Amino acid sequence: MSMEITEVKKGEAVHFQNPAKEFYKAVGEEEGMRTLMYNFYDKIYESDIANFFPQDEEEFEAIKVKNTKFFIQICGGPKVYEDEAQGMELNEYMIRIHDDFSITEKSRIEWLGTMREALQELEDVNEKLIEDFWSYLDNFSKLTVNSFSDGSTYYAAYTQAKED
Numbered sequence: 001m002s003m004e005i006t007e008v009k010k011g012e013a014v015h016f017q018n019p020a021k022e023f024y025k026a027v028g029e030e031e032g033m034r035t036l037m038y039n040f041y042d043k044i045y046e047s048d049i050a051n052f053f054p055q056d057e058e059e060f061e062a063i064k065v066k067n068t069k070f071f072i073q074i075c076g077g078p079k080v081y082e083d084e085a086q087g088m089e090l091n092e093y094m095i096r097i098h099d100d101f102s103i104t105e106k107s108r109i110e111w112l113g114t115m116r117e118a119l120q121e122l123e124d125v126n127e128k129l130i131e132d133f134w135s136y137l138d139n140f141s142k143l144t145v146n147s148f149s150d151g152s153t154y155y156a157a158y159t160q161a162k163e164d
């Protein structure tokens with residue numbers, strides 16, 4: 001599995017497709033998605049971006065729950081994140097949620113690298129489905145980067161998100 005990371009370019013249009021429902025089914029629907037995302041966050045705790053996340057156990061648990069719900073819905077499962085998004089389109093809401101954090105390309109790469117490890121531990125999931133899910137993550141995550149190496153900030157507009 002390649003799971004490559006492509007580079008973010010400030011202000012570029014980002015093309016992506018929401019993940020296929022087949023991926024959601026193959027990981028084992030709600031329960032499987034929970035296992036995957038909790039594994040991911042266990043690794044986040046050990047990563048270079050642990051400092052971004054709450055150290056308080058209950059607060060961290062709340063993030064895990066919301067994150068799991070988001071991924072269930074974005075992968076075509078039940079609309080369990082709908083109420084969180086406050087009426088906004090899901091991807092738009094997700095871009096704006098990240099505005100509160102200074103996210104650099106380096107932290108994006110760490111986030112993706114951590115997710116890659118969690119995905120590599122999946123058993124019996126077709127590689128093509130994992131690559132498809134990865135493509136969403138690789139592309140969509142570009143819209144969460146808002147702090148650049150020249151010291152500038154740039155908050156992606158939802159109009160830059162091109163859902164193919």
Ligand code: HEM
Nearest residue numbers: 049052054066067070084101103107108111137140141144
């Ligand atoms: C594909 C890209 C990404 C997706 C889909 C995603 C998804 C999410 C979701 C669903 C949440 C929980 C939102 C809620 O409160 O309801 C969240 C929170 C968060 N994400 Fe991301 N994320 C992505 C990339 C990143 C990256 C690259 C970073 C880099 C550090 C990051 C850092 C955070 C932080 C710090 C929080 C909030 C923690 C808090 O509320 O204290 N995310 N993300």
